[in-house]
Amino acid sequence: MTDLTVLMSTIEAIRPASDQTRREATAAMADKVKPLGSLGLLEEVAIRIAALRGRVDLPDPTPAVVVCAADHGIAREGVSAFPQAVTGLMLTAFGTGGAAVAVLSRAAGARLVVADLGVIDPPVVPGVLDLSIRPGTANSVDGPAMTPAEATAALRQGIDLAHELVDDGVDLIALGEMGIGNTTTASALTAALLGLDAAATCGRGTGLDDEQVAHKVSVVDQVLARHASVSDDPLAVLAAMGGLEVAALAGVVLGAAERKVPVLVDGFITGAAALVAARLAPACTDAMVAAHLSPEPGHALQLAALGLRPLLDLQMRLGEGSGAALAINVVRSSIAVLTEMATFASLGLDQTSPVT
Ligand SMILES: O=C(O)c1ccc[n+]([C@@H]2O[C@H](COP(=O)([O-])O)[C@@H](O)[C@H]2O)c1
Numbered sequence: 001m002t003d004l005t006v007l008m009s010t011i012e013a014i015r016p017a018s019d020q021t022r023r024e025a026t027a028a029m030a031d032k033v034k035p036l037g038s039l040g041l042l043e044e045v046a047i048r049i050a051a052l053r054g055r056v057d058l059p060d061p062t063p064a065v066v067v068c069a070a071d072h073g074i075a076r077e078g079v080s081a082f083p084q085a086v087t088g089l090m091l092t093a094f095g096t097g098g099a100a101v102a103v104l105s106r107a108a109g110a111r112l113v114v115a116d117l118g119v120i121d122p123p124v125v126p127g128v129l130d131l132s133i134r135p136g137t138a139n140s141v142d143g144p145a146m147t148p149a150e151a152t153a154a155l156r157q158g159i160d161l162a163h164e165l166v167d168d169g170v171d172l173i174a175l176g177e178m179g180i181g182n183t184t185t186a187s188a189l190t191a192a193l194l195g196l197d198a199a200a201t202c203g204r205g206t207g208l209d210d211e212q213v214a215h216k217v218s219v220v221d222q223v224l225a226r227h228a229s230v231s232d233d234p235l236a237v238l239a240a241m242g243g244l245e246v247a248a249l250a251g252v253v254l255g256a257a258e259r260k261v262p263v264l265v266d267g268f269i270t271g272a273a274a275l276v277a278a279r280l281a282p283a284c285t286d287a288m289v290a291a292h293l294s295p296e297p298g299h300a301l302q303l304a305a306l307g308l309r310p311l312l313d314l315q316m317r318l319g320e321g322s323g324a325a326l327a328i329n330v331v332r333s334s335i336a337v338l339t340e341m342a343t344f345a346s347l348g349l350d351q352t353s354p355v356t
């Protein structure tokens with residue numbers, strides 16, 4: 001099958017979560033020995049996952065953290081506090097287990113899957129999947145970051161990866177990314193897809209000062225002006241602005257949603273991938289859980305557009321999937337609440353009258 005055929009058949013196959021199971025899970029949660037709604041978002045997450053999976057008796061999840069890495073031509077505009085070579089260096093840190101996301105994945109009992117979608121001069125690191133489409137995108141200030149065929153190929157890599165993980169027993173996927181310059185790419189994508197000004201979506205990334213953020217806004221303004229004609233078509237916007245890892249992560253979302261497996265969206269860059277996926281297949285938002293809130297100003301705007309509420313707000317702005325890895329145990333706990341908590345009835349209590 002061609003990349004486009006796989007993409008289209010995946011989009012076609014994505015169905016909304018089950019309303020019937022949502023009602024059953026909501027009723028089951030209401031019976032638990034606690035005041036109604038007192039476990040807050042923990043209740044909502046378990047109910048949403050039950051509705052997605054089509055069953056209330058959820059097993060303890062088998063999680064995987066998927067980190068997609070790639071380089072960005074836009075980094076040449078001086079929009080990051082760090083040099084582009086850091087993208088490749090971090091591949092080694094992922095592969096050797098010393099990166100934050102490797103530590104947090106271990107703490108969550110999750111398998112870590114790292115994929116190179118287009119790192120320039122990637123180091124040879126055992127365990128890192130070579131899914132490279134091209135060595136970095138082109139600079140989207142000057143022209144399209146990639147061709148529609150390259151964007152589709154990256155999406156397909158993500159879809160295939162999600163399918164392989166699910167076939168292997170994974171039923172919870174945390175999204176992560178690495179790519180110097182990718183907050184600028186995510187700012188452009190978010191502004192284009194949500195019809196926002198660059199100033200609303202640009203933040204400090206890896207640590208820009210106010211003057212550097214102003215420069216970043218002017219660069220994103222140039223990208224938006226250069227590609228103004230494509231703003232109605234999500235695949236064309238993705239190809240025009242990048243990036244390769246964003247495309248692959250959008251594919252992971254689509255592939256997971258097709259198989260009714262929840263994805264934990266991490267920060268601002270995975271949020272941009274989630275937006276792309278939602279534009280391609282609106283029902284895939286039922287598979288998304290927002291792990292945390294990044295201080296990048298565009299992140300809250302993305303989550304509002306997706307109708308998602310973040311589980312955590314720890315002022316984390318690392319990326320890599322660090323927030324998503326951390327939220328795995330929150331999701332695991334929410335499922336345990338739904339499946340293991342006692343009910344009022346089982347304790348011989350009447351939940352409608354307070355115990356005196
Ligand atoms: O996840 C976030 O919200 C986030 C916010 C700021 C920075 N990052 C990470 O930092 C890198 C991009 O930052 P920058 O400044 O180079 O665009 C990239 O590797 C991301 O993983 C990630």
Ligand SMILES: Cc1cc2nc[nH]c2cc1C
Pocket residue numbers: 082086090177178179206318319320
């Ligand atoms: C060191 C470093 C680690 C990262 N992890 C994700 N983005 C990153 C950016 C830098 C600079």
